[in-house]
Amino acid sequence: MEAFATRKQRVMLVPLPLQGHLTPMLQLGALLHSRGFSVIVAHTEFNSPNPENHPGFAFVSLPDGVSSASGNMLEMIAAINTNCREPLEKCIVELQGQVSCIIYDSLMHFVVAVAHLLSLPTIFFRPTTAVYMQSYHVVLSLQEKKIIPLLDSQLEEAVPGLHSIIRFKDLPVSVFSKISEVLLEFVKNFSDIRSSVAVIWNSVDMLDECGLQQLQQQYQVPFFPIGPLHKMVASSSSSSTSLLQEDAGCVAWLDKQAPKSVLYVSLGSLATMDDQVLVETAWGIANSRQPFLWAIRPSSVAGSEWIECLPEGLREVLQERGLIVKWAPQKEVLAHPAVGGFLSHCGWNSTLESMCEGVAMICRPFFGDQMINARFLIHVWRVGVELENVADRKCIEEAVRMLMVDERGKETRRRAVEMKYELHLSSQKDGSSCRSLDDLVEFITSLALQE
Numbered sequence: 001m002e003a004f005a006t007r008k009q010r011v012m013l014v015p016l017p018l019q020g021h022l023t024p025m026l027q028l029g030a031l032l033h034s035r036g037f038s039v040i041v042a043h044t045e046f047n048s049p050n051p052e053n054h055p056g057f058a059f060v061s062l063p064d065g066v067s068s069a070s071g072n073m074l075e076m077i078a079a080i081n082t083n084c085r086e087p088l089e090k091c092i093v094e095l096q097g098q099v100s101c102i103i104y105d106s107l108m109h110f111v112v113a114v115a116h117l118l119s120l121p122t123i124f125f126r127p128t129t130a131v132y133m134q135s136y137h138v139v140l141s142l143q144e145k146k147i148i149p150l151l152d153s154q155l156e157e158a159v160p161g162l163h164s165i166i167r168f169k170d171l172p173v174s175v176f177s178k179i180s181e182v183l184l185e186f187v188k189n190f191s192d193i194r195s196s197v198a199v200i201w202n203s204v205d206m207l208d209e210c211g212l213q214q215l216q217q218q219y220q221v222p223f224f225p226i227g228p229l230h231k232m233v234a235s236s237s238s239s240s241t242s243l244l245q246e247d248a249g250c251v252a253w254l255d256k257q258a259p260k261s262v263l264y265v266s267l268g269s270l271a272t273m274d275d276q277v278l279v280e281t282a283w284g285i286a287n288s289r290q291p292f293l294w295a296i297r298p299s300s301v302a303g304s305e306w307i308e309c310l311p312e313g314l315r316e317v318l319q320e321r322g323l324i325v326k327w328a329p330q331k332e333v334l335a336h337p338a339v340g341g342f343l344s345h346c347g348w349n350s351t352l353e354s355m356c357e358g359v360a361m362i363c364r365p366f367f368g369d370q371m372i373n374a375r376f377l378i379h380v381w382r383v384g385v386e387l388e389n390v391a392d393r394k395c396i397e398e399a400v401r402m403l404m405v406d407e408r409g410k411e412t413r414r415r416a417v418e419m420k421y422e423l424h425l426s427s428q429k430d431g432s433s434c435r436s437l438d439d440l441v442e443f444i445t446s447l448a449l450q451e
Helices: 019-036 073-083 085-094 110-117 130-144 181-190 207-221 249-255 275-287 311-323 328-334 348-356 368-377 395-402 407-426 432-449
Strands: 012-015 038-044 058-062 102-103 122-126 198-203 223-225 260-268 291-294 322-325 339-344 362-364 382-388
Touching: 019 038, 019 102, 019 122, 019 328, 019 348, 019 432, 058 085, 073 085, 073 110, 073 181, 073 362, 073 382, 085 110, 102 110, 102 432, 110 122, 130 181, 130 207, 130 368, 181 348, 198 207, 198 432, 207 223, 207 407, 223 432, 249 291, 249 322, 260 275, 260 328, 260 348, 260 395, 275 395, 311 322, 311 382, 328 339, 339 348, 339 382, 339 395, 348 407, 362 368, 362 395, 368 382, 382 407, 395 407, 407 432
Parallel strands: 012 038, 012 102, 038 058, 102 122, 122 198, 198 223, 260 291, 260 339, 291 322, 339 362, 362 382
Antiparallel strands: none
């Protein structure tokens, strides 16, 4: 372990070992490191980050008892919270006072008990929007009022207490069937900041102002919305945070394509689909006659290793019109001048990365925050179009053509460019996120001075 300079500069990060959570936490670490803090990353053995990509950090491994994420996600998170508590405590004791503050992913709630035992302050990190976190409070409120399960006729109704565009069907937890005790405990843990002294958000005032204000009143601790983290840290770090091997060769293929002509397709690091949906999606993309770059993660198609379920004739058509890779350097792809649209699962990292590059989106959410993100992309920020039927090639073809070339998508494409400019301003000097970062640096420094 490297020797550290002064006590006020030492922070420990404890990320959740899933791509959508790990990436922004490492970006936060790079941002704090650029501001003079020494960064220790206490990570699980499962999905551990590559230290070679972050030479300025110190890394410590926590035995977690988890071999893969192929099983039940709630069970995996519960196991990590049970198994990592003792190793984290031992790690901090061995560091002999080298940690002044712990910033932990909201799903790694075991950290708070360890920190309390060792008299260390904790900061709660949310890699999503405030309105998404609000949605969990709504679920708890509905449960407390004993009105779950709701009737199917209420699917399209607006959720009281949230933005009017959010329907009951968009909530991250189904309220149309009884919620299990295990899931209910997860929801409670997810939305409880416990004794944390502040909350850091990978969000932006201009995107999330109402949700941030409402939660600020509820939690009564300082909030620091410092997103988009990938843009805030861009000038100080270009390290890869991907857990999968990126195919950099696709950038050379993009170099040969016309400006704004290529549809980029990626459905994230966790979502899966059945082979028939893959075939319909492929035909829809092929029939749109737009060039495409499609990142299909290995084993993301149920029962297949990769794309062997695609019929031979369809594969030939796809090969003529685009490029399929196993994983892509997404930030670089979205920034490429050839890319004119993004068919996405609407995970928050992907949403921010797309909006920051002025790339309009086709919204195809699966779970978690993705439904809420999609609703905002389509109806509030107006930089996305809805995919009405995810298993119908005609709907997919029409959505692609509308977004990429039709007059109907012109306003969406224009708004995407406008949004890029607005987000750029937030991350510049005197922008809201930059000011919030300055406040965060001062706040963390003050924690050490209070000891």
